[in-house]
Amino acid sequence: MRLVTALTPEALPLIEHYRLEQVDSDPLFPLYRNDTIYLVVSGIGKTLAAAATAYLHTKSGELPNQPFLNIGIAGHHRSIAGAARVANRITDQSTGQTWYPPQIIRDSMERSALITVETVERDYAEDAAYDMEAAGFYPIAWRASSAELVQSLKVISDHPGESVAHLDLQRIEGLIGNCFDEIDGLVKALQDLAGIVVSTTPEPYRLEPFVERWHFSVTQRHRLRRVLARWAVLAKGEDPLTSVPSGCPSARHTIEALENALLAKPLDLHAEVARPLPKLS
Amino acid sequence: MIQTIYIERQVADHPRAREVLARFPAAQRIDCDRYTEIFNPKNQNFRLQKQQPALIIAHKFGKRVLSAPEGYGIGGQHNYYFSHMLNCIYDCRYCFLQGMYRSAHYVLFINYDDFFASMDRTLANHPSEDVWFFSGYDCDSLALDPVTGFATHLLTFLESRQRAFVELRTKSTQIRALLAAPAIPNAVVAFSLTPTETADRFEHKAPPIAKRLQAMRQLADKGWPLGLRFDPLIFDDAFEERYRRLFEEVFAALAPQSLHSVTLGAFRMPQRFFRNLIRLYPSEPLFASPLQNRSGLVSYSKTREEEMIRFCLKELTTYVPPERLFSCSADTRQHGNPPVQTLQAAGVPKR
Ligand code: SF4
Numbered sequence: 213m214r215l216v217t218a219l220t221p222e223a224l225p226l227i228e229h230y231r232l233e234q235v236d237s238d239p240l241f242p243l244y245r246n247d248t249i250y251l252v253v254s255g256i257g258k259t260l261a262a263a264a265t266a267y268l269h270t271k272s273g274e275l276p277n278q279p280f281l282n283i284g285i286a287g288h289h290r291s292i293a294g295a296a297r298v299a300n301r302i303t304d305q306s307t308g309q310t311w312y313p314p315q316i317i318r319d320s321m322e323r324s325a326l327i328t329v330e331t332v333e334r335d336y337a338e339d340a341a342y343d344m345e346a347a348g349f350y351p352i353a354w355r356a357s358s359a360e361l362v363q364s365l366k367v368i369s370d371h372p373g374e375s376v377a378h379l380d381l382q383r384i385e386g387l388i389g390n391c392f393d394e395i396d397g398l399v400k401a402l403q404d405l406a407g408i409v410v411s412t413t414p415e416p417y418r419l420e421p422f423v424e425r426w427h428f429s430v431t432q433r434h435r436l437r438r439v440l441a442r443w444a445v446l447a448k449g450e451d452p453l454t455s456v457p458s459g460c461p462s463a464r465h466t467i468e469a470l471e472n473a474l475l476a477k478p479l480d481l482h483a484e485v486a487r488p489l490p491k492l493s
Numbered sequence: 494m495i496q497t498i499y500i501e502r503q504v505a506d507h508p509r510a511r512e513v514l515a516r517f518p519a520a521q522r523i524d525c526d527r528y529t530e531i532f533n534p535k536n537q538n539f540r541l542q543k544q545q546p547a548l549i550i551a552h553k554f555g556k557r558v559l560s561a562p563e564g565y566g567i568g569g570q571h572n573y574y575f576s577h578m579l580n581c582i583y584d585c586r587y588c589f590l591q592g593m594y595r596s597a598h599y600v601l602f603i604n605y606d607d608f609f610a611s612m613d614r615t616l617a618n619h620p621s622e623d624v625w626f627f628s629g630y631d632c633d634s635l636a637l638d639p640v641t642g643f644a645t646h647l648l649t650f651l652e653s654r655q656r657a658f659v660e661l662r663t664k665s666t667q668i669r670a671l672l673a674a675p676a677i678p679n680a681v682v683a684f685s686l687t688p689t690e691t692a693d694r695f696e697h698k699a700p701p702i703a704k705r706l707q708a709m710r711q712l713a714d715k716g717w718p719l720g721l722r723f724d725p726l727i728f729d730d731a732f733e734e735r736y737r738r739l740f741e742e743v744f745a746a747l748a749p750q751s752l753h754s755v756t757l758g759a760f761r762m763p764q765r766f767f768r769n770l771i772r773l774y775p776s777e778p779l780f781a782s783p784l785q786n787r788s789g790l791v792s793y794s795k796t797r798e799e800e801m802i803r804f805c806l807k808e809l810t811t812y813v814p815p816e817r818l819f820s821c822s823a824d825t826r827q828h829g830n831p832p833v834q835t836l837q838a839a840g841v842p843k844r
Contacts, residue, residue, distance in 0.1 A: 300497070310530065312523065312531045314537065315547060316544050357536070360538055405541055409540070412776050413776070441775065446778060475783050478730055480731070481729040481778050
């Protein structure tokens with residue numbers, strides 16, 4: 213799980229609840245982690261949010277299909293301070309570019325359009341939340357992951373006509389902390405969703421024992437990879453090398469031996485009933 | 494069931510869009526400019542979206558009726574297809590839509606009248622000849638009909654166009670609109686069937702075979718011409734036994750006279766789509782089973798495919814007159830894009 217906040221007070225309740233520890237002593241962006249969750253504090257504005265999201269992705273191992281969640285405070289057209297809103301449309305006000313984070317997770321949380329502005333906004337003309345980071349975060353996280361796994365959750369801090377003077381760091385921390393249950397629910401739901409993709413990939417057989425013995429062209433490597441992937445599904449637990457005759461003269465013959473061995477195996481597609489997908493909260 | 498509805502701003506006031514929205518009062522509504530903003534971007538995961546697909550209400554621009562590939566058809570000379578919807582509420586593991594589209598959201602094009610106008614123009618291009626229009630390539634023709642109401646509009650259109658023949662292809666039992674209308678000879682309701690265990694294993698969320706047969710019987714009783722689509726045929730070691738049982742079950746329920754056509758086709762798919770399917774379901778034994786790339790189409794080996802088709806044809810000819818039987822093969826398909834079936838007569842005269 214990868215979390216992005218703009219401000220330290222937005223991060224503090226999360227650092228505390230997830231028992232995150234600072235990663236580097238002198239990082240480009242403050243970075244925290246535990247076994248499963250990384251968190252970066254980007255600073256204010258979409259450029260910093262984009263840079264910090266890329267930094268987070270790199271520092272957390274550039275793994276595919278990781279859930280990304282942007283958490284922070286936002287103003288809103290309506291007087292709903294303290295309420296959490298998940299963005300269902302993110303618009304970069306300066307460019308007009310719009311993204312639609314897929315709404316896959318079933319929960320009772322309210323949704324809202326979210327407009328990212330360059331400078332502090334006080335008018336909130338549209339029926340939407342207003343922040344300064346989501347439009348920087350979203351396209352980078354999306355590029356690093358899959359759209360469904362990238363979401364933005366904002367806790368509403370103020371609305372038109374309300375002074376922002378009271379928005380001190382302590383209040384910001386309180387706003388996020390008070391919504392921790394909603395945030396945690398979304399974190400878990402995103403982790404479950406990502407689990408669907410990650411948990412169903414079978415452990416592949418290694419190519420090395422083959423490429424050490426025979427010379428494979430680039431195309432043959434592709435074929436080998438594919439037949440070994442099939443092997444992992446159809447002949448799980450069996451060593452594929454045992455199906456290749458010891459005197460096998462070439463890479464081509466090796467691939468054919470593996471393919472023929474799979475062909476000779478009993479094929480009952482109906483034996484394994486599809487596993488039910490994990491329930492989403 | 495539908496929790497999110499995207500709607501193009503230009504159709505927001507369309508009465509049909511309003512009707513659809515009214516059916517889902519609890520759904521969140523998100524306005525957009527074009528459906529492609531949501532449907533087309535990269536880095537979407539079809540499998541994850543299948544957890545909770547959204548509905549997108551849109552206007553179809555451009556070509557609405559497209560030529561079917563050369564050689565395609567169930568006896569007609571002029572063959573076209575159209576899609577008033579993209580994607581499907583069912584989740585068949587072998588469905589090529591998973592490989593073709595980046596998004597699993599359902600797109601509903603609500604300008605039905607424009608589709609009918611395009612069909613009229615196509616008819617005008619073939620004066621005094623029959624023209625076939627195939628629906629149900631990019632969706633299931635009837636599965637969402639209670640929401641879309643498309644079938645009723647289509648049937649009204651067809652009533653006065655006797656040269657226009659339509660195939661509605663489905664796995665659903667949503668036949669209310671058909672039962673409410675008088676049967677017409679130019680709309681064939683074609684049901685896709687696989688053996689019960691295969692359907693249970695691969696056709697998630699689709700009605701069980703017994704229910705489909707029940708729906709077919711109801712339609713037959715009302716005089717609707719029916720089609721049987723044994724497509725895709727899926728091979729495993731018990732293939733012959735399973736399909737023999739399926740045919741017995743089907744023809745115990747249906748009188749052969751009610752059948753307009755029966756088609757057969759082994760599992761096959763453009764390689765590009767197939768690669769996407771493996772990415773989505775890397776542990777699926779069906780995709781790991783022995784398949785070959787035959788000129789850009791992934792299918793069974795030619796020998797195996799011929800054996801499968803031969804077996805089914807032999808079984809089926811005990812029930813169905815040969816002139817109503819059609820089969821297709823990976824080799825007869827020139828097109829990497831849908832529609833994915835190119836049918837040819839199975840060694841028997843075409844209707
Ligand atoms: S019913 Fe047809 S369109 Fe729908 S998922 Fe199954 S194969 Fe795909």
